[in-house]
Amino acid sequence: MDFKLSKEHRALQEKAREFTEQVLFPYEMEVEENNGLSPESHKYINGQVMEWGFNATNHSKEHGGTGYTLFEQALISEQLGMSTGAIWDAVPQPSFPMKFGTKEQIEEYLIPTCQCKRRDAYAITEADAGSDPTMCQTTAVKCDGGYKINGEKWYVTVGNIADYLLVHTHIDGDPNKATVFFVEKDTPGVSIKRTPEFTHHFAFKHPEFLFEDVVVDESKILKGIGEGFNMTKDWFVEARLGIAARCVGGAERVLKEANDFAANRVQGDRVIRDYQVIEHMLVDMTMDIMAAKSLLYRVCWEISGDMDRKLKHARASAIKLWCSEMVNRVTDKGVQILGGRGYMRENAVERLWRDQRVDRIWEGTSEIQRNVIGGQIKKRGIELYTGWAYEE
Ligand SMILES: Cc1cc2nc3c(=O)[nH]c(=O)nc-3n(C[C@H](O)[C@H](O)[C@H](O)COP(=O)(O)OP(=O)(O)OC[C@H]3O[C@@H](n4cnc5c(N)ncnc54)[C@H](O)[C@@H]3O)c2cc1C
Known part of the structure; x- marks a missing residue:
């Protein structure tokens, strides 16, 4: 057995440490004092993420990411985790399930998100569906133009800065048809109900979202009906x-x-x-x-x-x-x-x-x-x- 890190892995670890200390640490007190990261600081960090090559470490190069293995991702995340105020979340890791998207979804959502040009947020939890997501009450029902989504989602991390949400629904209220939709935040019927404060001061917010008769095209289903x-x-x-x-x-x-x-x-x-x-x-x-x-x-x-x-x-x-x-x-x-x-x-x-x-x-x-x-x-x-x- 040999538990040593290879030279390449050691170099990656060092690079992630330098990035964390040079790029993220200087913003810690801003997040602490303002309970969040300003748009200017966020933009600067995004640029640095691209420059240092830490964008979407969890997605393939083909999809615009940096294509690291899970072991390499852990080496990087360990270093990022040293930053306070969750500034590590300004180093986006687009939701893993997006890799199951259609060619069009990958072009419209995944690639720009891996390139720090767009941002996703994943919305599963609800008031009565936490540890048990099968209790989800958000429904999607077939209608003219696609599906009509109604419901409420809680704790949507980065919801304040996200461009679009991945919304976990039950088609016709059936838990066997758990289905995720891409929903643009500016779609009519999508609104932020409340933005509660939490124990930590986090770079971004965790708002609650309302979905009221939100009509989404069938092509916005991720992977398929029942795959949620x-x-x-x-x-x-x-x-x-x-x-x-x-x-x-x-x-x-x-x-x-x-x-x-x-x-x-x-x-x-x-x-x-x-x-x-x-x-x-x-x-x-x-x-x-x-x-x-x-x-x-x-x-x-x-x-x-x-x-x-x-x-x-x-x-x-x-x-x-x-x-x-x-x-x-x-x-x-x-x-x-x-x-x-x-x-x-x-x-x-x-x-x-x-x-x-x-x-x-x-x-x-x-x-x-x-x-x-x-x-x-x-x-x-x-x-x-x-x-x-x-x-x-
Ligand atoms: C800051 C923050 C950010 C979050 N971001 C997101 C996000 O981006 N997207 C998203 O969808 N969700 C998000 N969540 C939600 C998070 O995943 C849930 O809070 C978590 O899954 C627990 O659900 P709950 O809060 O409803 O607690 P509950 O499920 O109500 O649990 C309450 C207590 O009961 C216990 N319990 C529940 N069921 C069982 C069981 N079967 N056996 C034993 N004990 C049990 C729990 O362990 C806990 O101690 C976030 C939460 C927080 C606090």
Whole structure:
């Protein structure tokens, strides 16, 4: 076994770190103080994303992306995850299911989105459909001119700056016909109902959308009628690995800041790292990161290869669960080590502490991940998680 990163992967990791430090870090306080990124700053970052070649790392070059493997995407996301205020979301990763689009949809939506010229947002969740999206009440009913969509969507991330939405509906209210439509935001009948505030200060907003008799052509269906859930499930693999990678990066930044602080902060007759309680916190943070990073790299490397779709899903749940819970343990200790400074918004540790809380909630809560893993253990046995792949 050889766990070393290749020279190319090491260079990619370094480049992503430089990009994060040089392009994203300078905007952190703007997002914090204004609770969002200004259009000018967003435009500048978009230009830099293209220049550095980090646009649509999750889509093929043929579709306008940069075509990195899942392992390479994780190396990049880990670095981006060090930025606060979710400025990593200004480095767009167009929704994975768009790659299933028709030739026309790929030209109209995917390619310009991969080139930072347009922006998508994915709308599944509703007031009564969260962990269980089969309870979706948004309907699409056949009418003259295509389909008429009615309903309401919650927490639509980047909804404020998106040009179009991917809207998860049930045709005729039938959960077996879960279907996703491309909907331009300026289509008559589409409106923002409310833009709630959240714990984090995020580069963009998560508005709630209303769809009132929104007529959309049949050609705007993505992949086909009834394909909504399967597409989302496949996407979960990529999305959950992305979250896990960002959690590892965020935790690394917190540990670095806490370690530096503890080495310099004198209280009583010594630097605080010489109090064993503080040193042990640093140890626990380090061990947590070491374990999470080992798991992340291993799983991303495995998934980048040829692996059964259900196994990928099972693995991605485990890693999302582990890394999102890990970063919350680490950031909490980071705040404690910094003392009062750890509670000040001007410090990255405090911002990461707020930022990372949502990672245990979105893209499937920790409880849902445990349900998935529990189900897999019951069906396939514990070796799925505790075993090791071997040559046949
Ligand atoms: C900041 C933010 C951004 C988001 N962005 C988007 C987005 O862009 N697009 C989108 O569609 N959605 C988005 N979401 C929605 C997110 O995916 C949901 O919040 C999440 O899936 C949980 O759903 P819920 O909030 O309705 O909680 P609920 O499903 O109501 O869950 C409440 C509690 O019950 C638990 N629970 C529920 N069902 C079970 C079960 N079967 N077994 C055990 N426990 C259970 C949950 O784990 C949780 O603890 C976003 C959410 C947030 C907070």
